[in-house]
Amino acid sequence: MNTADLPLIQNPDTLWDVDAVAHYLSASKSWVYKAAERGELPCIRIGAMLRFAPNSVRAWLKRRAGGAT
DSSP states (O other): OOGGGSOOOOOSSOOBOHHHHHHHHTOOHHHHHHHHHHTSSOOEEETTEEEBOHHHHHHHHHHHTTTOO
C-alpha cells in the first residue's frame, strides 16, 4: 500500500507533548512530568512517551481554577 492511498486525517486538535503542555500552563517540564505521573494531570501514555489531549488539559485547568473563565 502506498502512503498516497491513505486518507488524509486533518485534526486541528492534535495531541500535545510535554513541551506544549508546559508552555500552555506556564509550568516547567519537570512539573508536567511529575503531575502526570501522580495521576493529577490527565495524560495518554504511548510507550515511554506522554501525550496530552488539549481538551482534557483545558478541562483540568478549568476545574482547578474553580470553573472561572
